[in-house]
Amino acid sequence: MKKFTTLALVFCIVSLTTYAQRGVRIGYIDMNVILGKNKEFKTANLLLEEKIGLWKKEIELKKIELQQMQDQFAVEKILLTPELISDRELEIKDFAGDVIFLQEKRFGPNGDMMIQKNKLLKPIQDQVLSIVQDIAKERKYDFIFDRSSDIIMLYSAKNYDISDLVLKRIQLQERIKSRKEKVESAKK
Secondary structure, three states: OHHHHHHHHHHHHHHHHHHHOOOOOEEEEOHHHHHHOOHHHHHHHHHHHHHHHHHHHHHHHHHHHHHHHHHHHHHHHHHOOHHHHHHHHHHHHHHHHHHHHHHHHHHOOOOHHHHHHHHHHHHHHHHHHHHHHHHHHHHOOOEEEEOOOOOOOOOOOHHHEOHHHHHHHHHHHHHHHHHHHHHHHHHO
8 A cells, every 4th residue: 555655646746747847838819910800890890980980070069069159158148147147157067068978978988989899899809719719728828818918028939929820710710601601591
């Protein structure tokens, strides 16, 4: 029994040292490159830019309307009673608050722009994450970083960049999906 315990202990130590000597495998992707070459992302980004343009126009119109109210008030102020002046000032102040609220609603940290951006990017990011996990398991990577994120990468050798591999897998999935759609449409 003592020999068996000693043999098991030696086996554990040998296996741990060989595993420790394996080294850490690290890879990285550049999400900006992947998204820049992704058709779905480009389409989603164009739709988002259109919405942002409409929201900017909406806010500009409100600002112009506010300026017109202020100008009209300045002209009529000398003809108004003190009570009407305070009523108009309050009305202008409320409208200015509405304009600021609209800007926050559209472009604030929890605004429509961020919600739409997350809604459009989520499926693409999930797809990339799934593919990265598959590649990491296949090629036995210990860590994979995103070069375009906030993690600072001072140096990275090109041979650890798996962005092209991720792109190829995304394109393969898109081709398979389009073939399936063609087969389904041909059946109908």
